[in-house]
Amino acid sequence: MTRRRPNLQGRLVRLHLIVLCAMTALLVGVQTAQLYGEARERLGERALTASRIVAKLPVVVQGTARGTQDAALNTQVNVLREEAGADFIVVGNARGIRLAHPVPERLGKPMEGGDNAQPLAGQEVVSVARGSLGLSVRGKVPVWAGGVPGSRVVGVVSTGYLMPQVWHLVGSALISLLPWFVLALGLGTVGAVWAARRLRAEILNLEPEQIAALARQQRAVLAALREGVLAVDAGGLVTLSSDRAVTLLGGQSAPAPLATLWPELALLTAGGAARTQNLELALRGEPVLVNLEPLEGGGFVAGFRDRAEALALAEELTHARGFVDVLRAQTHEYQNRLHVLSGLLQLGRGEEALRVLNAEIHADAQFRQLLRDVQVPRLVALLAGKRERAQELGIDFQITEGSHLGPHWERHADTLVSAVGNLTENAFEALAGQPGLVTVTIGEDPDGMQVEVEDSGPGVPPALHDTLFDRGASSKGEGRGYGLHGVHARVQGLGGSLRHTRRGPLTVFQLSLPQPLPHRPPEPAEVTA
Secondary structure, eight states: OOOOOOOHHHHHHHHHHHHHHHHHHHHHHHHHHHHHHHHHHHHHHHHHHHHHHHHTOHHHHHHHHHTSOOHHHHHHHHHHHHHHTOSEEEEEETTOBEEEOSSGGGTTSBOOSSOOHHHHTTOOEEEEEEETTEEEEEEEEEEEGGGOTTSOEEEEEEEEEEHHHHHHHHHHHHHHHHHHHHHHHHHHHHHHHHHHHHHHHHTTTOOHHHHHHHHHHHHHHHHHOOSEEEEEOTTSEEEEEOHHHHHHTTSOOSSEEHHHHOHHHHHHTTTOOOOEEEEEEEETTEEEEEEEEEOTTSOEEEEEEEHHHHHHHHHHHHHHHHHHHHHHHHHHHHHHHHHHHHHHHHTTOHHHHHHHHHHHHHHHHHHHHHTTTBOOHHHHHHHHHHHHHHHHHTOEEEEOTTOOBOGGGGGGHHHHHHHHHHHHHHHHHHTTTSOOEEEEEEEEETTEEEEEEEEOSOOOOGGGTTTTTSTTOOSSOTTOOOHHHHHHHHHHHTTOEEEEEEETTEEEEEEEEEOOOOOOOOOOOOOOO
């Protein structure tokens, strides 16, 4: 059986009491240390004053000068001790031998505590040390020969108060403060109960765990959605907006009227929102796809995404399928070749199998030879895959002899792979499954690099000549035309150009990029003197 946790009010009161008790204990500790220091300082001053008076008495000066036991000296010193309220007054000679002590049996024995060095050297001192009577605060002064300060030290006077007396003073002071501590604790408890009740009422009697769980769920839902999300109440006020929604709305976020953030959606939902999927609306002049989900009690949740992004994603998936087709074509071609070789070997035609194998090796070697000077490995790998794809489609795919590209173009490999991949795939599609020729030429000069992709297809429709590189422009149907637009944007971002022309019976796409800027080593930091 699991133990039920206390509710919010009980936990707040308990936590407040714990904090209050801890603070009280801390304050008691600080106050105790302060009172202890004050009591020790006060008793030390009293002890030092008493020692000074005793050290100037003629009987003490004379007794310490003689350095021998004197009953009259001990009696008089003990009378003074009782009058001063000290726990002990000890008089010692220059060798630290007791001449006066509250306990007669300890006369003639060395003084204890190890703090006689300074008094015997002519200095007054207040110390805390353990003597024969216990731990005490003691004030020690030297006894001067003839009672003249600065002359020869003939003895020492030590007046002390035992530590229990110090703690007694501290305890008395703390007891006087105890009612105030209790009052503060009581007022704090009443305040904690009142604050807990007010807080619980403000949060609709929800427990912290429930509030935290709701907040985590909301954040997780918004983070998991890669589209904009708006929550709108029955009055048309946007009460919640995801980060993606804020971006699509141009930086405007909740809370705000829907009519201000998105007038088109506000007009559509003015009479109430119905469940809708993939509704095309305009947002800041751009088309978006909107899903609407009504809420109980009025209001709705709207999820939306950029239509262009959705179509671009579809385009990327199309290219991904193209790469899959390339791999499938390679697998298919190699399987066919292995089947041919296997059949020839089974028929005992080893020499013919060897000729077929040599022919394949020679063809591959020739292709690799054509690309030997193209020193961008990812681009070479792409072209090798496109060759296999072309063989499956029955297309003659060629690389112009003498194609070359330096290794410094590796920094633009992503752009080159994207551009050449799109252009060659478009060339394959332009042939529409008919035998034809696709030729790729790669070269560079001091001004930059150039790539040409030629195909023997029918060419670009006249209606698309001026808008071919615009987003969504395509003769292949809805949802196409984003690949060339993306390539064109990336090439222009690098300062290059992408053009198309007709060269006799061939359609030619020309890609040009300027020489990449050299990497600059970081400048050394300035050193100031």
